[in-house]
Amino acid sequence: MSWAIYAMRGPGGVRRLEDIPEGYEPPSLGTADEVVAVVREVAPDVDASKRSWLRLKSDEYDVELTIGKGVDVRDLTFYLNDGPRSIPLVMEISSRLGVTAYDTESGNFLTEESKPPVPPPLTDDEIKANKPKWWKFGRS
Numbered sequence: 001m002s003w004a005i006y007a008m009r010g011p012g013g014v015r016r017l018e019d020i021p022e023g024y025e026p027p028s029l030g031t032a033d034e035v036v037a038v039v040r041e042v043a044p045d046v047d048a049s050k051r052s053w054l055r056l057k058s059d060e061y062d063v064e065l066t067i068g069k070g071v072d073v074r075d076l077t078f079y080l081n082d083g084p085r086s087i088p089l090v091m092e093i094s095s096r097l098g099v100t101a102y103d104t105e106s107g108n109f110l111t112e113e114s115k116p117p118v119p120p121p122l123t124d125d126e127i128k129a130n131k132p133k134w135w136k137f138g139r140s
Helices: 032-042 086-097 124-130
Strands: 003-008 053-057 062-066 075-082 100-103
Touching: 003 086, 032 053, 032 086, 062 086, 075 086, 086 100
Parallel strands: none
Antiparallel strands: 003 075, 003 100, 053 062, 062 075
């Protein structure tokens, strides 16, 4: 399960996603090439073969980053998949781009202490649907 972090230059003082005024248009962060160059400063091994979907992967982090398909980049979405350095990496990239990173689960801005969401427990129906049938195990 990945964890989505949304980042943009918001209006001053906004601490939660829900406080962003409706219809707010974030200012440009630069062109896609400029944003990729900043990301490359932090993670030189970034896979930018698809400009709108960047992959940042190492032994320390596994992050995917969408920057959109337009010429100008106005916001970013990070998908944290794994790794102890994923949050610091996202925070460093966000800092260099001058954006605020928001945890989409809680709506709060991202901090070093932020934790990924915990999936809710399975319902009885979900447990029944995922329970292997006895005949699939074979018989001896």
